[in-house]
Amino acid sequence: MAVFSTALAEGPLRIATFNVDATPPLGSPCAYMPAERILDPLSARGIVILSDEAPIVLCAVDWIGIGNAAHDAWREALADAAGTDIHHVSVHVLHQHDAPTCDLSAEALLAEQGLGGKMFDMTFARRTIDSVAAAIREAVSAPVEISHIGLGQAEVEKVASNRRILGPDGKVQYVRFSSCTNPDAVAAPEGVIDPNVKLIAFYDGDRPVASLTYYATHPQSYYREGDVSADFVGMARAIRESDVPEVTHVHFNGASGNVAAGKYNDGSHENRPVLAGRLAEGMRKAWDNIRKTPVTAEDVAWEVLPVAIPPRDTLMEDELRALLEDKEANEGERVRAARDLSFLTRANGGQKIELSCLSLGDARVLHMPGELFIEYQLAAQAMQPEQFVCMAAYGDYGPGYIGTSISYGQGGYETSRVSRTAPEVEGVLTEGIAELLGVKGSLKDAPATQVPSLIK
Template identity: 60%
Template sequence: MLIILASIPRASQSADTQPPKRGKPATQPSQTCAHHAHKSSTKTLRIAAFEADVTPPIGSVLCHGNVSPAKEIVDPLSARGIVLLGSGEPIVLCAVDWVAISNKAHDVFRERLAEAAGTSPDRVAVHTVHQHDTPGVDLSTEEILVQHDLSGAMFDPDVCRQAIERTAAAVKDSLKKAVAVTHVGYGKGRVEKVASNRRILNDEGKCVMTRMSSCRNEAARAAPEGLIDPDVRLVSFWAGDRPVASLTYYACHPQSYYGKGGVSYDFMGMARTARQQAVPAALHVHFDGAGGNIAAGKYNDGSPENRPVLAARLAKGMEEAWNTQKKAPIGVGDVAWAVQPVQLPVRETLTENDILKRLTDQSLDRKKRVFAARDLAWLHRMTSGHQIPLACLRVGPVSVLHMPGELCVEYQLAAQKMCPGQFVAMAAYGDDGPGYICTEIAYRQGGYETTHVSRVAPGVEQVLTATMQQLLEATRQ
């Protein structure tokens, strides 16, 4: 399968390989391509930072229609990111304050940003921060809902498209203000008393208790944190002594409380805003890491006053990462981008007949019918041969993996072990069509994340880990 590296012109890419079989990773990238990723150029490496408002209006559907619609705007939502220019076609990284962008909506978002930046969609990464009092959009599902008189039940298509266009306009406008990049910064900070594993296992290795974003069960809160990644990672870009952008990565669900109709960027957005105020010269962009099975439940009872407490703890970790970061000089020859499309194995219980029964049963709650439409959209995407792109950006000593779905933290920790002693960050919540993505053993252990909210089969772990390894190797040779 095609691997695209930053310094290789598109005309020179080989397109004669066959797509992988269903549920299999793409083929190993060639050594020739990997070598060329490091060839220098006379061009100057530049960066442009962009930000657009994506706040939905009052009355908008939130969180796929699973919570109360928007009654008030507590915080403005944004789509923000960077464009790297000068090393091959532009590379766009974007984080959106929405709960999810799935299937065709993810395609369209990337296509429009690519057009605005003058690049191709496979060089655009779009992720959500996953706050729940925000829109969750999926144009593939909307096409199905229209056929069943449920249009707009999951999200407002006009709100979605308008937000995409505003973001594309911001990307295009940012190119006029691009500046030369001289250094990349990288660091990490410890975050105390925020993240905890949602899955509590017994001595037999079975999940016996789930600790969600907020929790008042004393036994669950007393249980150990479990497996987490306690560090927030930071990647910054500098023009001489001036910071231009600060990108942070932390694996945890971002909810303190939600569902009351207050549109909010929640505690992760609050932490980001605190850092923006502390270092105003740089645009601060936050990506949610592989936090599918991670939340603040051990340290959060869901009370509104706890939101700023969690935000302050995360902001403190971000500050530590900023203050202790190392800087390395970079040029166009220090940048590589690799993308590898994969087809993910579909959950065996997802059959078209069963899904259609749920979708057409008008006695069912509308939320369940919408969920059935989401299942059908995903099933059709995978059975049609559609592939989801996984990508890796290398900038000097820094590697960042861009991944789909509500990825469990084991994938993030595995990526770090693939490059011992090196700096590896991960952004998850890309295309959220697959929903939760667990490890193979987790599907045997049970727990909420492994139920119907995961549209993939246990074999997904082999597909993703093999591809992660290939991407990291391709960008570092």
């Protein structure tokens, strides 16, 4: 059963919102190369849900990943600022690739080898955490009372497509990345995706205060050019800010480890605003489709379930340490070894990762780690078809890609090369999702039309 569970007290529901700049300075490391130009600013934004019980903090950051000890540091700082505990704080990234990453565990290992600062700018990271904490302290001093919530969803057309295209032998024939020019891969069907963007809005009477949106896709159109950008998801969010400027807009990336825009994106610069417009249009339709209902603190609950994520048996501690310490090895490979070793040592040391679920009237919002495959999101929705189930993935980035059990034998980039988790992760996470949703279920409970690769 869930270790931490909070049912909020009777009375009014209040929220505080925050929005802080999270743009790295020029010259500092980003995910793939140093920042040379700022195309558009990055942000860390979210809400604090307040009542007579422990505040709940939800935060979304325009970075590629926040993992291991860095994820702990973010949550600890935000918890202190909001006057709550770490178990009531959920921090996620949107996973833009022209953006920083942050892993304090890996940084400590790299610093021991004279590679400190190669992965990210420590001073900038600490400054950003402090800025977000300061914004939360200010925001919770003047919260807004919430009388209603609104739930809406709409289909997003021609953005998401599954990255893994299987051949006749059941193995991955093509990996259709964020951009794709292979005509056969482009012509292949969209595959398994969640086509809908979901939206939760908060109202003070008739006045909208905040909008949380959830959509599952890798968020990049093009990258590796030295730019810093929130990419097309940030651009879509900005469009909605322009359309509804009185509202704080917070976007979360869903379970999109195996979902990207490759079917609809050739990587040209001109296509970024096209994808942004399509996502923004889906967000607008979801807003127009809102079903509004009264809400009090009694309608809110928060549950947390720590789980042990099984590391992949191909991760060998002695081999990773040897590579990390090899001064003749490629620097990028040594950085990768530090990241792998960070997750492995924490997992082997008994460190658990927290899953959580926010209940808000008829809505259930699941908060999950890593680059989760879309099948987990679809299965969660199938477990509770009568409820409005949203999922925010890309929480603790330590595990990297998290595939389904069958995917580890199918080949492909995600599970044959870079995932740090074992196939048994499917059972751990689906049991956790089912428990948080108060049901019994697994990925195979999802309809065959949703998860065809799992129904054999």
